[in-house]
Amino acid sequence: MIDHGYEGKLESNEFDLTIIIPVFNEVRRIADGLEVLKASIERGELGGISIEVFVVDDGSTDDTADKATKLVASLPHSAVIRLPKNRGKGAAIRAGINQARGKVVAFMDVDMAVHPSQLVTLLDALGESDVAIGSRSLPGSATRGDTFHRVVMGRTFTRIVKLLIDLPYRDTQCGFKTFRISAARILFHDTGIDRFAFDVDVLARAHRMGLRVTEIPVVWVQVRGSRIRPVADPISMMADLFRIRRRRHDRPNVDPFFSGRTRESNSAPDQARSMSTQSGRMVE
DSSP states (O other): OOEEESSOOOOOOOOOEEEEEEEEOOOHHHHHHHHHHHHHHHTTTTTTTTTEEEEEESSSSSSHHHHHHHTTTTTSSSSEEEEESOOOOOHHHHHHHOOOOOOEEEEEOOOOOOOOHHHHHHHTTTTTTTTEEEESTTTEEEEEEEEHHHHHHHHHHHHHHHHTTOOOOOSSSSEEEEEEEEHHHHHTOOSSSOOOTHHHHHHHHHHHTOEEEEEEOOEOOOOOOOOOOHHHHHHHHHHHHHHHTTTSSSSSOOOGGGTTOOOOSSSHHHHHHHHHHHHHOOOO
8 A cells, every 4th residue: 555645647757766765663763764864865965856756665563654745745745655564674665666766776774774865975976877886894994883783693694694595795784775767666676585684685686687786885873763683683594595505506587677678688687687777868
């Protein structure tokens, strides 16, 4: 279900940017996070571009969705998308992508641990890339207020990803990523992982398809309220990583995006490159 904050039917690519904010039981933090985003947009920190905002409620059992609906009313071109049950962050982002009308889609966490103004650098990178992702592990990046157990968990997970999946990225888990809309739809439409390791699944698919992924250093500030479970979540993430590893040689299913079109090549990388070229870039 979609609670619209704007009226009228939107045409494809009507906006320059679609921002997706997945939420689950965030009634205590959502007001502060959306206020940060709203202020950043009003101050023009994202540049002179047209923006739509989707808050995707992932089956919250508290009043998150109702509160979000009231809050986005003050944002032009905004909506709350409600999923009937909790399916995971990846599923929430996919729901937002399915409704997106922007040339570029970005997702960020509701706590705004990475300030929205940093989107500008990622958007610039999309001039030469299909995907631009925030990284807390590159020269020029910074993390502030991170707890010891989160640091240990993050570094351990990164090493395991490198060992099992062999991706060339320094930080797969930063919740601050941008995609050209064509790439986003191809990468998310049939992913098999929807919870904490969904980022790895998406990036593994992008790498396998030969899409251009750029890492950008960001400043990340710890915000109280994280609900990472130190035992259950790592176990779930490890199980997901082994599933991704088993699928690493599978051909991504991009046929739904090319049905009825004449293609010069049947390979997934060529199909993805063709679609990305046809859609054009936001930054020319």
